Amino acid sequence: LRRLAITLEYDGTDFLGWQVQAEGRTVQGAVEEAVRRTTRENIRVTGASRTDAGVHAEGQVAHFDTASGLSAERIVPALNHYLPGDVSVLQCREVGGGFHAQFSAISKLYRYRILLSGPPRPLRERFVLREWRRPDAGAMAACAEKLLGEHDFTSFASEHSEVENKVRRITRSEVTADGDELHYMVEANGFLYNMVRVIVGTLLEVGRGKMTVEEFSEILPAQDRGVAGPTAPSRGLALLCVRYPDGGDDSSSAQVKEAE
Amino acid sequence: LRRLAITLEYDGTDFLGWQVQAEGRTVQGAVEEAVRRTTRENIRVTGASRTDAGVHAEGQVAHFDTASGLSAERIVPALNHYLPGDVSVLQCREVGGGFHAQFSAISKLYRYRILLSGPPRPLRERFVLREWRRPDAGAMAACAEKLLGEHDFTSFASEHSEVENKVRRITRSEVTADGDELHYMVEANGFLYNMVRVIVGTLLEVGRGKMTVEEFSEILPAQDRGVAGPTAPSRGLALLCVRYPDGGDDSSSAQVKEAE
DSSP, X not given: XXXXXXXXXXXXXXXXXXXXXXXXXXXXXXXXXXXXXXXXXXXXXXXXXXXXXXXXXXXXXXXXXXXXXXXXXXXXXHHHHHSOXXXXXXXXXXXXXXXXXXXXXXXXXXXXXXXXXXXXXXXXXXXXXXXXXXXXXXXXXXXXXXXXXXXXOGGGSOTTOOOSOOEEEEEEXXXXXXXXXXXEEEEESOOOTTHHHHHHHXXXXXXXXXXXXXXXXXXXXXXOGGGSOOOOOGGGEEEEEEEOOTTSSSGGGOOOOOOO | OEEEEEEEEEOGGGSSOSSOOSSSOOHHHHHHHHHHHHHSSOOOOEESOOOOTTOEEEEEEEXXXXXXXXXXXXXXXXXXXXXXXXXXXXXXXXEOTTOOTTTTOOEEEEEEEEEEOSSOOTTTGGGOEEXXXXXXHHHXXXXXXXXXXXXXXXXXXXXXXXXSOOEEEEEEEEEEEETTEEEXXXXXXXXXXXXXXXXXXXXXHXXXXXXXXXXXXXXXXXXXXXXXXXXXXXXXXXXXXXXXXXXXXXXXXXXXXXXX
């Protein structure tokens, strides 16, 4: 058996998220079906991140084991032939047996897009949260910076988060302007359930003047989901890339894709 | 009666184009229906450009006359309330009775997006033509430049073009790189039926090495649609803006929106 790592792009709008469920359309399910039709094997495909319903990906990574002799290069068009139009395999590479899409990852980078527009914008509506009133981006940026470093993110995770250890290390957390959009870029060694969306929902409370920067500072130490803001809608969120150690167990597993 | 000019954004994918037809979903039909529900009047809405099926707009302009007393500012959310998700009114302004969305326009700016990618890219597939082999952008840019100025564009128009005078003046015609995309930007005082798509289809023949720059130079003088390349698919095309004379019959009719 060989282990292959694939990089995926998808429009999450019409999926119930990454993870296979008893019923409904999932990205994992679509990819496993494409792998099955390509290799004629029933294979589990393991993703780096279990993105939620409606969340997009420009660089999700997943791995699977196969007995197929198809080259990594030929796997890409073969899988894409069987995948629906809203998922695509961008790359495929052989990795060592020790590589695990989720556990080998050293960090994941997400972007949340906030579009500053009163009227709807049909060309971007699937990929942004639209704010008709211009928020205070400076205050939001100041708060975003306060999340840098290692913290217990209990306050910023869904109450349905089941992991015990809620300490994560955020290495990038910034609000930047991009034309008529604000982007929240966040990179961490791991994320709790709904963590980016709760952070964005809370940053927006600050941006809208409903919460002060001082109040924001008190959220992390409170370790209480109740004091943070609402969970922002999933459609503004995209997983941009997953990073793996360079020269790890398999050098080809280095999967570094810079965000644009 | 007042005359109002509206600026529209739409995703052309699920429309049969701008113009109302006996059957099927059109942008003009959707806008007229929204105007009817907002003003309770049956009003013809006249667009600057009759965009084809699948062509998008970031700044289409249209005008209509109404007895409604609603302010231009309040017309925007009212119309958007009744419009489907793939069309939106971005702006509305009062214009003089001499303003005509099509005939007052001094130029229109279109962009055609070519995505350089082997695998499908679900997040952009509705808005780009995908080229899996990198075309010769330098040769394409050289050809694009040759179209500048006033010419008879018979060779670059659909044979179904019904206008008699096929002379148009192109003031911008350039191929530029934007990340992993090539953009063809073209501005002219008017366009023949399918003109941008035939130009792009022909530029791509050059980019793919199937036509030389010299051969391209012979197309305009030939005045023969048969010597140009195929018509590129509509989905890569968007009408970015329509320009009107500043300080014309109505100064508020100046509708200059710079492309990003």
